[in-house]
Amino acid sequence: MPILKTDEPICPEKQLACGNGECLAKDLFCNDKPDCKDESDENACTVELDPNRAPDCDPSQCELPDCFCSADGTRIPGNIEPNQVPQMITITFNGAVNVDNIDLYSEIFHGQQNPNGCTVKGTFFVSHKYSNYAAIQELHRQGHEISVFSLTHKDDPKYWTGGSYDDWLAEMAGARLIIERFANISDGSVVGVRAPYLRVGGNKQFDMMKDQFFVYDASITAPLNRVPIWPYTLYFRMPHKCNGNAQNCPSRSHPIWEMVMNELDRRDDPSFDESLPGCHMVDSCSNIQTGDQFARLLRHNLERHMKTNRAPLGLHFHASWLKSNKEFKEVLIKFIEEQVKDNNVYFVTMLQVIQWMQNPTEITALRDFADWKEKCDVKGQPFCSLPNPCPLTTRELPGETVRLFTCMECPNNYPWILDPTGDGYSNNN
Numbered sequence: 001m002p003i004l005k006t007d008e009p010i011c012p013e014k015q016l017a018c019g020n021g022e023c024l025a026k027d028l029f030c031n032d033k034p035d036c037k038d039e040s041d042e043n044a045c046t047v048e049l050d051p052n053r054a055p056d057c058d059p060s061q062c063e064l065p066d067c068f069c070s071a072d073g074t075r076i077p078g079n080i081e082p083n084q085v086p087q088m089i090t091i092t093f094n095g096a097v098n099v100d101n102i103d104l105y106s107e108i109f110h111g112q113q114n115p116n117g118c119t120v121k122g123t124f125f126v127s128h129k130y131s132n133y134a135a136i137q138e139l140h141r142q143g144h145e146i147s148v149f150s151l152t153h154k155d156d157p158k159y160w161t162g163g164s165y166d167d168w169l170a171e172m173a174g175a176r177l178i179i180e181r182f183a184n185i186s187d188g189s190v191v192g193v194r195a196p197y198l199r200v201g202g203n204k205q206f207d208m209m210k211d212q213f214f215v216y217d218a219s220i221t222a223p224l225n226r227v228p229i230w231p232y233t234l235y236f237r238m239p240h241k242c243n244g245n246a247q248n249c250p251s252r253s254h255p256i257w258e259m260v261m262n263e264l265d266r267r268d269d270p271s272f273d274e275s276l277p278g279c280h281m282v283d284s285c286s287n288i289q290t291g292d293q294f295a296r297l298l299r300h301n302l303e304r305h306m307k308t309n310r311a312p313l314g315l316h317f318h319a320s321w322l323k324s325n326k327e328f329k330e331v332l333i334k335f336i337e338e339q340v341k342d343n344n345v346y347f348v349t350m351l352q353v354i355q356w357m358q359n360p361t362e363i364t365a366l367r368d369f370a371d372w373k374e375k376c377d378v379k380g381q382p383f384c385s386l387p388n389p390c391p392l393t394t395r396e397l398p399g400e401t402v403r404l405f406t407c408m409e410c411p412n413n414y415p416w417i418l419d420p421t422g423d424g425y426s427n428n429n
Contacts, residue, residue, distance in 0.1 A: 002029065002040045004051060016051055019043075026051055030251065032204070047242050050251035057236040065358035066233070066255075073222070073229035073239030073260075074309050078360025085310040086363050087302070087345045088353050090259075091122040092218070092316045094149050094194060094281075096131040097139065098405075101319035104329065105139065108322075112336050112347070116367045118143075118376035120336060120347040125149035125194040125218070128175055128415070132405040133182035134387030140185050141383065143375030145349035147192030147218070148175040151417055160199035161248045168201050168208040174420040176212075181421060182406040184383065191215035192259070192350050198280065202248035206234065209256050216257035218350060220249060224263040224278030228304070228311040231259045231353060259350050261314050264301050268293060283321035291327030298335045306344070312353050348372070383407050394419065 003010065003017040011023035018024060018036030028035040030045035030052060047053060057069035068077055076085055093105070105122075112120040123145040126136060129152070140146050150171045154160070159167070176190045191214055195201060198219045209217065222229045222240045229240055234254040242249035243263075263278025266285040279285040288294050298315070305313045315332075322329045339345040344363055348356075355371035366372070390410035391401050402414045404422075411422025 001043050002036070002051075004044065004049070016041075045251060047238060047249050047251045053251045054234065054237045054253040057239065062233070062236060064360070067235050068230075068357060069232050069236045070230070070239060073232060074227045074311070075230065076309050076360075077230065077357045080360055080362055082308070082310050084362040084364070085360075086356070086366055087306050087310050088312040088356065089302070089339070089345060089347050090312055090314050090350055090353060091347060092125060092194075092314065092350070093122065093319055094125045094127070094316070095153075095318055095320075096127050096129060097124060097135050098130050098132040101323065102132070102135045104319055104323060107329065108333060108336070109142075109144070112340055113377070114340055114346045114348075114372075115343045116346070116369070116372060116376075118372060119378070120340065121145065121349045121352065122347070123147055123192070123218075123350045125192070126175070126179060127151075127153040127196070128178055129153065129402065132387070133179070134382070134384060134405050134407045136179060136183040137185070137407060138382045140183060140189070142378050145192070145351050146179060146183065146185060146190055147194065147350065148172050148179065148190065149194050150196050151175040151178065151420065153196050157197045157199050160195055160197060160201055163201045163204065165204045165208050168205045169212070170417050170420075172205075172208065172214070173212045174417060177420045178415045182404065182408055182411075182415075184408055189351070193217050193219070195219040198261075200248050200250070203250050203252045203254075206250045206252075206254040206256050210254055214256070216259050216350060216354065218259040218261065220247070220258055221261040221263060221280040224265055227308045228262040228313075229260050230309070230311045231257055231357065233257050257354055259314075259353065261316060262311065264297065265304060266297055267300075268296060270300055270304075281316045281318070283318050291325070291331045294328050295331045295335065298331070302339070302345075312348075346372075392422070394422075 001019055011017050014026050015023045016026050019040035020038045024035055029041045030050045035041050057071055062069045109120055121144050125147045127149040151174045172193050179190055193214050200219050221243045223243045234256050261280045263280055266279050267273040267276055288297055361369050384407035387405045387407050388410050390404040392404055392414035393401050394414040394416045396416040412424050413422045415422040
């Protein structure tokens, strides 16, 4: 380990000591290249230990709309009284959008309206393989948010935790390129990232996001706490422990919003049961086996947010979980129906949460909140009723033919990591 704390300085100013006593410039520590002869400069690089870590929250230096932080993460933006804060609920889905789940999405979101008269919206973190881009185009037309969940969704978790800058670039910017081209999304609205398996990629992931103009990440979980945490920007140090899946949280300062996943309390009777660890995806609450248990989970967690600081409540799903039990789907639809009758509750996208935080507006004035009026209640027909069912191959997936459904023209090849446009590998001609 490097020698970071000593009674008397053992190195000149702006230098630090390696484990073997050698002095090197502070900037060289935790830059992903071993510079000390004993390589100790890359051994203490967590959010707490990185010598070049982001500073602790300084509210005088961090002002909306571009920066938001608080010492423990629980402060309400704009210091609005909790009973004047809309209780935002973000319903998100991870994975491919296709014939297996399109009907589920239309049932869940069909015709339900928020108190401002606009339809209920969700956020879809889309992975590429098996996705139907005509269906994604239709979700986007209806005003749902489309974000990226990677191109390959490789099932080796270490690939994500230890991914290089170029890996993250190819996976996330590549996935966005495919979505924009084949779902014909040209308004620059694909700005969010979620890491597969929620395996955050440390500073490299966030450096890439900044360079590619991504606005937010939605992969970091906050441990279950009495008061939930509001989303925050990463200019300053994150306000909670780096939690969950072998987390490689970003330790440096980044101009990125973190749409933190507050763990859900999954106890059947919170006033009575002993504490259980929280769960970040609804489907990872493994004790939820019946519709009644799911309904209690939703009600109790909503109450927990409503009665404290009204931080957004995230309900994060894989479609297959809702399809696995008809009761689950019905409970969710009923929950949405019941809650939108309450003038305080809004089902919004991740981006709409950020828009509200950048311009905190009391419930009484929300009916006219312009950012939430966009694509308020979309009517009309899908862009195409018969998409092209392009059967495609790529040298990158030998022996596989994968169908790509799109309203756009079929590409030459199935888009993949080295060839995201599907135009073919670039030849040096």
